[in-house]
Amino acid sequence: METQKQKKSFGQWLKTSITVRMLMVGILILVLLIPLSYIKNLIQERAYRQEEVVREINQKWGNEVLLYGPILKIPYQIHSLKKIWDEKTKSYTEEDLITIKYAFFFPNTLDIITKVESETLGRSIYESVVYTADMKIKGSFSIPNFEMQDIAETDILWNKATVLVNSTNLKGIKSNLELKIGSESYALQSRFAQKTHTNTLETKFLKENSIPKENSIDFGLDLIINGSEQLRFIPVGKETKVSITSNWASPSFNGNYLPDTKTKEITENGFKANWKILQINREFEQEFFGELPYIDSSAFGVKLLIPVDEYQKSERATKYGYLVIALTFLVFFLIQSISKIHIHPFQYMMIGLALTMFYTLLISISEHSSFLQAYIIAGVAVVLLISIYSKAILKSFKFMGFIAASLAVLYTFIFVIIQLESYALLVGSIGLFLILGTIMMISRKIDWGND
Incomplete structure (x- = not known):
């Protein structure tokens, strides 16, 4: 009887421990670096293919x-x-x-x-x-x-x-x-x-x-x-x-x-x-x-x-993929820790894969339209998908709206950085500072003593 209680308490601790959840989220972020690296290779492969085709066209018409x-x-x-x-x-x-x-x-x-x-x-x-x-x-x-x-x-x-x-x-x-x-x-x-x-x-x-x-x-x-x-x-x-x-x-x-x-x-x-x-x-x-x-x-x-090199912009966008995944997971982690809602690791994984799908959509659509149109379509699709999924797991329209707003702001912030050249570092630094400050304010509501 005592052993069953110990097993039950240990299992309950795994579900409620903030430390365990943080480790789990960190491990999932590292796992999701694998598909992101494949997407980067895909962009480079498509860019190399573009260069080959351009060289073939130029050789037939006349080189520089x-x-x-x-x-x-x-x-x-x-x-x-x-x-x-x-x-x-x-x-x-x-x-x-x-x-x-x-x-x-x-x-x-x-x-x-x-x-x-x-x-x-x-x-x-x-x-x-x-x-x-x-x-x-x-x-x-x-x-x-x-x-x-x-x-x-x-x-x-x-x-x-x-x-x-x-x-x-x-x-x-x-x-x-x-x-x-x-x-x-x-x-x-x-x-x-x-x-x-x-x-x-x-x-x-x-x-x-x-x-x-x-x-x-x-x-x-x-x-x-x-x-x-x-x-x-x-x-x-x-x-x-x-x-x-x-x-x-x-x-x-x-x-x-x-x-x-x-x-x-x-x-x-x-x-x-x-x-x-x-x-x-x-x-x-x-x-x-x-x-x-x-x-x-x-x-x-x-x-x-x-005028526009779509692959170059797509590659720049993927460089912020780690930031998007980490911040999105952090938002779900904060909601889970404050509201005491249980989110399964599988659900985190589904959210992460949805975020990586943004980049494959961006590459494929931008090959047939402008980068701006591709970014908007891919962004709206991913934000809607994750928002609807978050409603199912968080059981709240309030949290769903918060997730949608957070992702919309994040994707808009990254798009602005991609367009900038001279001020990209300045705007990026200020944006990350504001994000860090917001997270610090929200994290004050978490009861770290019950870990």
């Missing part, structure tokens, strides 16, 4: 464009003497060995006017922004200076001079390219550079009247090219001017140089931007002897952004 040129290329001879032993004369003879090197001269002025027509291409539920750029390129070459390298005039191979234009995306070119230099026109032919793995367009040998031997000479080039995401330029001109006009309303200006803030315009119908870069602003010279350097780090331009 980086334009580098035009550049005047002039070969020259380098002499070196080699001593050769002659067995017949028993003496050394000297032989003149000639090596061909190349000098590269950047334009004196470079003016690029670009009109960018952008659009979105989709496959299934994924989208990528692509564009067609119509460029008008003009400028001038000044007289090449070989004196600094102590190269004799007779060693300069003027008759084998050419002009180069480098681009990362030859596949996207949609017009026949003819470079006009002075009064002559030259077709640009593609050539792959093995050492640098860059795509190069080069003219045939320039005629005498196209080479700036005595006076500077003007050039012009019209280029229509398909690209995606980014359009960038390298300021090879001693004075480089670039103007871009586009119908895309969400540009991100990147690279080493930003556009002139006085002339930059961004509206819902597109943007306009202008750059002016001088040689003194750059980290490289106007001419190079031997080979071209790697100067891609000096590129500048614009990136056309898809």
Whole structure:
């Protein structure tokens, strides 16, 4: 009889002990981290899939464009003497060995006017922004200076001079390219550079009247090219001017140089931007002897952004999943402790799983609508589900309303934090401080002495 009473009292203690309930709630929170981690992996998997589809679209349409040129290329001879032993004369003879090197001269002025027509291409539920750029390129070459390298005039191979234009995306070119230099026109032919793995367009040998031997000479080039995401330029001109006009309303200006803030315009119908870069602003010279350097780090331009990245916002939302579960369980724990209502661990588990379902709903719905609509639908669905379930286990409309209000405030608070960038930490800290203060006030009503 006494043993039965001991068993009964022990079982009653397990049901009523606040310490046991706290341990149980803590263990359930840890268990629910498992499905949350799977949801995070699901978001990353969907994001990677989006990137793969976007890359496939871009490869077929045309990848990002980086334009580098035009550049005047002039070969020259380098002499070196080699001593050769002659067995017949028993003496050394000297032989003149000639090596061909190349000098590269950047334009004196470079003016690029670009009109960018952008659009979105989709496959299934994924989208990528692509564009067609119509460029008008003009400028001038000044007289090449070989004196600094102590190269004799007779060693300069003027008759084998050419002009180069480098681009990362030859596949996207949609017009026949003819470079006009002075009064002559030259077709640009593609050539792959093995050492640098860059795509190069080069003219045939320039005629005498196209080479700036005595006076500077003007050039012009019209280029229509398909690209995606980014359009960038390298300021090879001693004075480089670039103007871009586009119908895309969400540009991100990147690279080493930003556009002139006085002339930059961004509206819902597109943007306009202008750059002016001088040689003194750059980290490289106007001419190079031997080979071209790697100067891609000096590129500048614009990136056309898809306005909303649903997966990024969904991933940020899941980072607060632990907080949502912990605070919701804490609310039920406080209600249980104050009202002496028994809540079974299975019921806590059902509530936790309902909270994790919010994120799967958010991901799946946001793939077919906006993030705001998905967040509202998923939030309302979960709040209603848990509120109705809480009415069944708490037997009170008052507690049901309190649960619904608490979840609504919590989800609204998290949505605000997700939208903020600069003030996310500040707002989050203030919100958590207020939540902690509220819990501290409510927990005063709990009789901790009866544990």
